[in-house]
Amino acid sequence: MAEFEDKTQQIGRVMFLLDIGLTTLAFLLSYWLYSFFFSVTETDFFSHLALLPLILAFLIFFLSYFGAYKGPRVFLFKIQYVSRAIIVLFAGLNFVVLIGARIALIWYFRRAIQKGENFLKVLIIGTGDRAAGLSEALRQRSEWGIDIVGHLDPDPGRVGWDVCDSPVLGTVEDITSILKDHVIDEVILAIPRSIIKDVEDIAYACEEEGVKLRFMADVFDLQVARIRLVELGRIPLLTLEPVAQDEVKLLVKRVLDLILTLLAMPVLLPVMGVIAIAIKFDSPGSVLFVQERVGLKKRLFPMFKFRSMVRDAEEKMRELEELNEAEGPIFKIVDDPRMTRVGKFIRKTSLDEFPQFFNVLRGEMSLVGPRPMSIRDVDLFDKGIQRKRFSVKPGLTCLWQ
Numbered sequence: 001m002a003e004f005e006d007k008t009q010q011i012g013r014v015m016f017l018l019d020i021g022l023t024t025l026a027f028l029l030s031y032w033l034y035s036f037f038f039s040v041t042e043t044d045f046f047s048h049l050a051l052l053p054l055i056l057a058f059l060i061f062f063l064s065y066f067g068a069y070k071g072p073r074v075f076l077f078k079i080q081y082v083s084r085a086i087i088v089l090f091a092g093l094n095f096v097v098l099i100g101a102r103i104a105l106i107w108y109f110r111r112a113i114q115k116g117e118n119f120l121k122v123l124i125i126g127t128g129d130r131a132a133g134l135s136e137a138l139r140q141r142s143e144w145g146i147d148i149v150g151h152l153d154p155d156p157g158r159v160g161w162d163v164c165d166s167p168v169l170g171t172v173e174d175i176t177s178i179l180k181d182h183v184i185d186e187v188i189l190a191i192p193r194s195i196i197k198d199v200e201d202i203a204y205a206c207e208e209e210g211v212k213l214r215f216m217a218d219v220f221d222l223q224v225a226r227i228r229l230v231e232l233g234r235i236p237l238l239t240l241e242p243v244a245q246d247e248v249k250l251l252v253k254r255v256l257d258l259i260l261t262l263l264a265m266p267v268l269l270p271v272m273g274v275i276a277i278a279i280k281f282d283s284p285g286s287v288l289f290v291q292e293r294v295g296l297k298k299r300l301f302p303m304f305k306f307r308s309m310v311r312d313a314e315e316k317m318r319e320l321e322e323l324n325e326a327e328g329p330i331f332k333i334v335d336d337p338r339m340t341r342v343g344k345f346i347r348k349t350s351l352d353e354f355p356q357f358f359n360v361l362r363g364e365m366s367l368v369g370p371r372p373m374s375i376r377d378v379d380l381f382d383k384g385i386q387r388k389r390f391s392v393k394p395g396l397t398c399l400w401q
Contacts, residue, residue: 016060023059027052046249119147121183125172125202126190127153127163134190134216135164149182154191175202179209186212257367261360272354275306275346282342285311288355293372298390301364303372304355308343309336356396369395 031048122138124131131151138146150169153159161168169178178184187206189199206213276287289307292300339347346352359365365372372394 019059019063020056023056024052027055046246119145121147121149121185123149123169123178123182123184123187124151124163124166124190125153125175125187127151127155127158127161127168128190130216131190132164134188135166139164149184150178152178172202175205176208179205179211184209184211186214188214188216190216253366254363257360260367261357264357268354268357271351272306275342275351275354278342279307279340279346283310283340291374293374293394294378294390295364295372296390296393298378300375301359301372303365304358306346306352306355308340308347308352309338310340353396360396364393366393366395368397369393371395 027048031045124135126134135148135151138148148164148166150167151163152170152172152175153168154172156171158168159170169182175187179187187202189202191199203213279287285307287307289305289309290302291305293303295301343352356365360367369392370389373389
């Protein structure tokens with residue numbers, strides 16, 4: 001009897017793992033199929049992945065409660081206490097109610113839009129290209145109807161003009177009277193930096209009338225990856241980030257760096273010991289070559305490598321500068337006369353990079369990222385945009401690999 005119970009428990013454990021694995025696979029496959037067939041790029045994978053633990057917890061609780069892991073007879077017996085007709089009826093009725101509520105809500109708002117009711121009344125400050133682009137975007141992307149009441153501009157000569165079929169009602173100085181004489185829900189500033197001095201008067205006028213004030217965040221013509229508002233106490237700070245970095249994903253990346261590096265250490269340490277002995281016997285000098293490199297946010301850090309050149313290689317580089325075969329801020333000679341015999345081998349096989357795993361453990365580097373550059377190479381950058389690489393940690397393995 002005990003043997004059969006052990007068999008049942010073993011099958012239960014297998015089914016438990018299968019349920020988790022198959023449910024996870026089905027979830028990931030559903031996400032992939034949806035993205036593939038509908039060509040949707042806005043869906044965030046990690047946001048959906050956060051739902052998976054909740055789905056698995058509910059599934060395992062349901063199956064465990066009805067004895068799904070105690071043998072098929074138990075499961076079928078316990079499920080009889082729940083009326084399947086009620087479950088099916090509830091599912092069908094709930095589906096109809098939810099869909100019906102959404103249809104009714106959409107019908108109500110569409111009908112209100114056709115009648116001209118519930119339109120969002122917007123006043124745009126500005127008449128230039130940015131203001132016209134904003135007006136067009138508001139009309140195209142609004143689901144519930146937006147009425148551009150008009151525009152204001154600092155230049156009196158533009159009063160009476162039309163911007164995307166909306167009139168220029170007056171100048172910026174007329175903001176108080178315009179808000180009093182018109183129904184305005186929101187005021188959006190789409191102005192150049194030259195008239196930022198007038199923003200305070202606009203803000204006061206909106207505050208007096210209880211009108212919402214918005215700013216177009218692209219006050220500066222910069223290609224930024226993310227714009228967000230951060231509050232420091234009661235002080236709002238508009239943050240422009242050239243590289244959008246998700247803190248959760250960076251944490252996951254850091255954890256992966258640590259786990260993979262620690263797992264590799266039992267294999268790496270004996271190999272590094274052999275290399276260190278070979279370097280010591282081949283030429284005088286230290287085993288490691290430590291050089292300051294430019295890392296995250298242009299902070300300097302000591303990068304470790306096995307020494308592959310003679311002891312005074314740094315001093316000799318100035319003498320060999322004219323032999324540099326690489327273009328741009330990189331120094332490279334194929335048959336570098338400073339290279340030792342062991343150095344040629346470990347350079348060719350990239351074994352000289354192994355000590356950089358310690359840089360990964362110290363948090364100065366990542367397993368994957370742009371290669372850490374020397375101070376000399378950074379000083380030779382001919383384009384400012386090249387320094388954008390310093391917004392992420394340098395990597396032991398470069399991006400193209």
